[in-house]
Amino acid sequence: MTRTATALIDRTLVERLYRKARGERWSLAMEVFASTLEASARKAFASSPADPRQLDRYCESLHLEDLALACACAQGSGAAWEHFIREYRPGLYRAADAIDPSGGSRDLADSLYGELFGLDVRDGERRSHFRYFHGRSSLSTWLRAVLSQRHVDRLRSTRRQDPLPEDEAPGAIPAPSNDVDPQRSGYVSLMRSSVTAAVTTLEPRDRLRLRCYYAQDLTLAQIGRMLNESEATVSRHLSRARRDIRAAVERDLRAQRMSDAEISDCFAAVVSDSAYLDLAELLGSDAGSDPGSTTARDGFGPARKNANVERSKGKETSRAGQR
Amino acid sequence: MQGNGNGIPATTAACVDAETLAAWVDEGLPKAEAAAVEMHLAECERCTAMVATFARTIPDAPVAEPLWTRWHLRWLVPLATAATVAAVWVLVPRTDSPQMTLGRAPTTESQAAAAADAERPTATTESKEQEARPAFAASKPADALAKREESLKAPRQLADERRADADQAAKRLQAGGVNESIAVAPPLAREADRAEAKSADTQTERFSQPIPSANAVPPAAPTPAAQSSATAPAAEESARRAPAAAPPPATLGAASSAQARAVASRAREGAAIVEIASPDPMIRWRVVGAVQVERTTNGGARWDAAKLPESATLIAGSSPSPSICWLVGRTGSIYVTTDGLRFVRVPFRDRVDFVSIQATDGRRATVVTIDGRTMRTDDQGATWIRISP
Numbered sequence: 273m274t275r276t277a278t279a280l281i282d283r284t285l286v287e288r289l290y291r292k293a294r295g296e297r298w299s300l301a302m303e304v305f306a307s308t309l310e311a312s313a314r315k316a317f318a319s320s321p322a323d324p325r326q327l328d329r330y331c332e333s334l335h336l337e338d339l340a341l342a343c344a345c346a347q348g349s350g351a352a353w354e355h356f357i358r359e360y361r362p363g364l365y366r367a368a369d370a371i372d373p374s375g376g377s378r379d380l381a382d383s384l385y386g387e388l389f390g391l392d393v394r395d396g397e398r399r400s401h402f403r404y405f406h407g408r409s410s411l412s413t414w415l416r417a418v419l420s421q422r423h424v425d426r427l428r429s430t431r432r433q434d435p436l437p438e439d440e441a442p443g444a445i446p447a448p449s450n451d452v453d454p455q456r457s458g459y460v461s462l463m464r465s466s467v468t469a470a471v472t473t474l475e476p477r478d479r480l481r482l483r484c485y486y487a488q489d490l491t492l493a494q495i496g497r498m499l500n501e502s503e504a505t506v507s508r509h510l511s512r513a514r515r516d517i518r519a520a521v522e523r524d525l526r527a528q529r530m531s532d533a534e535i536s537d538c539f540a541a542v543v544s545d546s547a548y549l550d551l552a553e554l555l556g557s558d559a560g561s562d563p564g565s566t567t568a569r570d571g572f573g574p575a576r577k578n579a580n581v582e583r584s585k586g587k588e589t590s591r592a593g594q595r
Numbered sequence: 596m597q598g599n600g601n602g603i604p605a606t607t608a609a610c611v612d613a614e615t616l617a618a619w620v621d622e623g624l625p626k627a628e629a630a631a632v633e634m635h636l637a638e639c640e641r642c643t644a645m646v647a648t649f650a651r652t653i654p655d656a657p658v659a660e661p662l663w664t665r666w667h668l669r670w671l672v673p674l675a676t677a678a679t680v681a682a683v684w685v686l687v688p689r690t691d692s693p694q695m696t697l698g699r700a701p702t703t704e705s706q707a708a709a710a711a712d713a714e715r716p717t718a719t720t721e722s723k724e725q726e727a728r729p730a731f732a733a734s735k736p737a738d739a740l741a742k743r744e745e746s747l748k749a750p751r752q753l754a755d756e757r758r759a760d761a762d763q764a765a766k767r768l769q770a771g772g773v774n775e776s777i778a779v780a781p782p783l784a785r786e787a788d789r790a791e792a793k794s795a796d797t798q799t800e801r802f803s804q805p806i807p808s809a810n811a812v813p814p815a816a817p818t819p820a821a822q823s824s825a826t827a828p829a830a831e832e833s834a835r836r837a838p839a840a841a842p843p844p845a846t847l848g849a850a851s852s853a854q855a856r857a858v859a860s861r862a863r864e865g866a867a868i869v870e871i872a873s874p875d876p877m878i879r880w881r882v883v884g885a886v887q888v889e890r891t892t893n894g895g896a897r898w899d900a901a902k903l904p905e906s907a908t909l910i911a912g913s914s915p916s917p918s919i920c921w922l923v924g925r926t927g928s929i930y931v932t933t934d935g936l937r938f939v940r941v942p943f944r945d946r947v948d949f950v951s952i953q954a955t956d957g958r959r960a961t962v963v964t965i966d967g968r969t970m971r972t973d974d975q976g977a978t979w980i981r982i983s984p
Contacts, residue, residue, distance in 0.1 A: 333623065334623075335623075365983075366654070366983060367652035369969075369982060370651045370652045371648055404614055405614065408614065408615075408617070408621070408623035408624065409620065409621035409623050413617040413620055414613065414614060416617075417614070417617035418617075419652065420616075420646075420648035420649040420652060421616075423648050424641065424644045424648055427644070428605070428641070476630075476634045476637040476638075477637070479638075480636050480637040480643070483637065483643045484643065484647050488647030488650075490650050491915075491953060492872065494653065495650060497650065497653040498646065498649065498653060500622075502872070503871075503872040504872035504876065507872050507873070507874055507875075507876050508876045510874075511875075511876055
């Protein structure tokens with residue numbers, strides 16, 4: 273934060289932004305604020321240098337008051353820290369509880385406080401995590417994003433250490449059944465590759481909605497809040513994406529010279545409970561990378577939303593949508 | 596966290612950091628960078644997990660709110676226009692006559708001469724107009740002239756003309772109502788018609804009231820003091836009536852009943868509506884005016900009233916499936932339907948107001964109370980677990 277400012281942002285602009293950020297409220301030194309602005313601009317324009325007008329526009333668009341507060345907290349201003357605790361801690365705890373209602377994420381919030389306060393000292397200088405806040409979002413959004421990142425990182429490290437389930441354990445992935453109909457198994461495999469291909473043709477935002485809904489179990493409201501859309505809009509887009517997937521799958525199957533009856537059988541094969549098509553799995557990053565393992569994973573994740581592409585009177589429906 | 600049974604892959608160099616994710620959510624990224632972030636989020640399982648975790652932390656302020664606000668404002672604009680038109684009309688005629696007389700008295704012999712002057716604007720009349728401008732601030736000179744000419748007509752004749760105008764406006768409104776059902780006229784055009792009809796109605800009332808009989812002497816122009824006391828309540832009245840839409844004149848007979856239905860329908864549409872979407876876009880619920888619950892099964896083409904076991908003031912709802920809908924309201928009111936038709940009361944001990952509800956199915960839901968508590972039930976209200984704070 274205290275890095276020497278270069279001439280990227282001129283002094284007049286810094287002074288104007290400082291006033292707008294009400295930096296004097298925390299007795300924030302102008303040089304420190306200028307340095308923070310520099311760091312923010314360098315991150316934003318890392319790939320391409322900005323002209324003065326772009327820089328001006330960028331700086332004006334920042335959450336300046338939040339940036340000044342974060343900067344002052346990082347500098348150890350008591351008033352700023354007190355304000356931060358009063359205004360932001362309840363929200364952070366609420367976010368932690370929302371992530372894990374059993375209270376398991378509270379310690380993440382607490383440890384984040386420690387890092388924000390700057391318990392980490394290097395070369396005699398206190399290093400606050402606030403130095404990663406650049407004002408491109410509100411402070412509360414950033415805090416929740418950091419908390420989410422910590423949660424996912426912890427989840428990943430925890431999962432990595434989890435022992436594999438015993439074969440006889442209740443949570444074990446069921447072994448492939450020997451009496452699986454080979455024709456139906458072929459249909460499922462075919463459908464899996466077709467659906468995977470169809471999903472990749474969707475717009476990124478559609479894929480993101482599908483992933484959030486099916487793979488992450490978010491509600492329509494949660495997705496809507498994240499994407500700044502209404503529940504109805506999210507629902508409409510999801511329905512359209514499912515229709516698009518179905519149409520693409522049908523096209524793909526027809527391209528493989530399958531008859532209507534065979535296509536019906538393909539859809540019927542994935543509707544079956546014993547061999548359903550798990551869109552959540554297909555939407556994963558390694559989707560389709562190992563088609564041979566599909567049968568073994570067909571029964572995976574009973575608690576997850578299963579996007580069965582059903583064929584009922586020519587109308588596509590989703591089981592997940594009816595839950 | 597749910598839904599990550601496969602495990603989360605390791606972070607790569609392309610992965611989105613928390614600061615960038617926050618900037619993406621708050622729309623603080625340039626378009627190209629935002630698109631790149633979105634593309635990555637759609638591909639990377641680890642980043643999707645992070646964004647999904649983040650989504651769970653977003654406070655429960657409904658996103659439908661902006662939609663409602665926009666919808667609400669769309670109605671406010673024409674209503675405000677209607678109120679303004681009525682207020683301007685009520686204010687201007689009463690103020691122009693005396694003000695004009697006062698303003699022009701030193702230079703003209705009569706009001707007729709003043710009208711003639713106004714029709715031929717010269718340097719002299721321009722200065723006169725400037726003298727009288729405070730009285731015309733709300734209307735254009737041409738409007739002022741028209742109103743001044745109207746003020747010279749016999750009040751009874753004027754009242755007759757106004758009634759005819761009102762009838763025509765009502766017919767136009769009725770015609771507009773017919774068109775509305777097939778969505779021909781744009782909303783603003785329809786609102787303009789309504790504002791015009793409303794204005795005409797107000798005018799009819801105002802001009803009929805001071806004429807007790809055909810032989811009555813036209814009332815003298817009110818003094819500024821009397822005028823202000825007389826016009827202020829009229830303006831308030833017109834402004835107060837504006838949101839509820841003007842009632843049709845009783846003389847319209849059969850036509851008026853159709854108009855009344857149209858007006859009542861519009862007034863009802865103007866009431867607060869909270870819409871609740873189900874996963875099926877064709878099936879939605881809505882709470883009209885915080886009391887009436889309706890359901891559509893055809894994407895909003897037709898809304899059927901749903902029955903609650905009792906009257907309640909409702910705030911929000913959640914529909915996790917096409918046949919299930921939860922509703923929450925004031926004083927501990929929670930209702931749920933699992934067949935899409937019949938709502939039953941869900942037990943809740945405290946008589947506290949609710950802010951929002953998020954339902955998972957017909958038995959599981961999480962509610963937020965107005966005092967900030969979050970409570971969860973997994974058995975349709977038989978037991979409630981306090982989650983936070």
